Amino acid sequence: MLLAGEVKGELARIQPARRCCRRAELLGLVHGSAGSELRTMDHATARTAVLLAASLGITVEAPRSVIGDGRSRSRGARHHLVVDVPATSLGSWSWPEAPECDRRAFLRGALLGSGSISFGRSGPHVEFVHRTADAAASLADLLVAMGVRPLRSERRGHHVIYLKGQDEIATLLGLVGANRGVLELETQRVGRDVRARLNRLVNAEEANLARTVEASDRQLAAIDRLEADGSLPRLSPALRDTAAFRRRMPDADLDTLAAALGVSRSAVNHRLRRIVELAAEQED
Numbered sequence: 075m076l077l078a079g080e081v082k083g084e085l086a087r088i089q090p091a092r093r094c095c096r097r098a099e100l101l102g103l104v105h106g107s108a109g110s111e112l113r114t115m116d117h118a119t120a121r122t123a124v125l126l127a128a129s130l131g132i133t134v135e136a137p138r139s140v141i142g143d144g145r146s147r148s149r150g151a152r153h154h155l156v157v158d159v160p161a162t163s164l165g166s167w168s169w170p171e172a173p174e175c176d177r178r179a180f181l182r183g184a185l186l187g188s189g190s191i192s193f194g195r196s197g198p199h200v201e202f203v204h205r206t207a208d209a210a211a212s213l214a215d216l217l218v219a220m221g222v223r224p225l226r227s228e229r230r231g232h233h234v235i236y237l238k239g240q241d242e243i244a245t246l247l248g249l250v251g252a253n254r255g256v257l258e259l260e261t262q263r264v265g266r267d268v269r270a271r272l273n274r275l276v277n278a279e280e281a282n283l284a285r286t287v288e289a290s291d292r293q294l295a296a297i298d299r300l301e302a303d304g305s306l307p308r309l310s311p312a313l314r315d316t317a318a319f320r321r322r323m324p325d326a327d328l329d330t331l332a333a334a335l336g337v338s339r340s341a342v343n344h345r346l347r348r349i350v351e352l353a354a355e356q357e358d
């Protein structure tokens with residue numbers, strides 16, 4: 075099972091070759107944060123922001139370490155890293171005009187900055203938490219434009235964009251370059267599908283077997299009755315043969331019996347039914 079942290083680690087290690095993509099990723103990292111500061115609990119993410127900024131010639135201070143995120147101080151101390159990226163140095167960005175490479179880079183930054191990934195028992199989950207409705211709305215628009223269907227909700231005054239379902243999450247991870255994450259999702263999915271199919275097969279097989287055994291029991295009882303009242307030797311050779319083979323092969327299905335007798339499946343079926351009928355007639 076892949077850990078969410080490994081996916082983020084994989085994303086943080088990606089270093090876009092193009093300058094345009096590096097700027098877009100940095101914008102994604104600070105998307106929705108107050109001013110242009112990135113707050114994260116993840117060291118790799120903070121390092122990525124610093125490296126991206128440096129590669130763009132933007133001077134940023136080393137990440138500051140703060141306790142709590144300024145919103146939930148009362149809920150106990152949580153260690154955060156803060157990277158201040160001067161807003162003016164990034165310039166403006168408008169995704170409708172941005173090339174595909176930059177949209178992907180922006181999404182990768184957003185996933186690292188405000189997103190979280192989990193692979194739970196109930197399936198994968200991805201969400202982005204924003205302080206403002208605007209930030210959430212623009213990210214949702216970008217996701218839609220990239221072929222991912224986001225859902226929205228509010229939680230404790232925060233605006234949450236989340237993805238439900240394997241397909242949506244696999245699409246997003248693919249877009250941002252989390253290839254190991256995509257692979258893991260596929261493996262999990264295949265595992266589940268194969269298990270489900272096997273279960274169905276086993277159930278169907280058991281049902282078939284139960285039907286075969288039930289029918290065979292009925293036929294064997296009929297043969298016993300015909301033998302007990304002395305009518306078995308008087309049956310036609312075809313019926314006598316069939317009765318003899320059924321006794322020899324009590325668990326065989328119709329196909330196996332047909333092969334053994336060298337006749338068609340429907341012929342065997344017809345003969346066995348005839349035997350059961352004759353036994354019932356004797357009974358009356």
Ligand SMILES: [Zn+2]
Nearest residue numbers: 094095175176
């Ligand atoms: Zn680019």
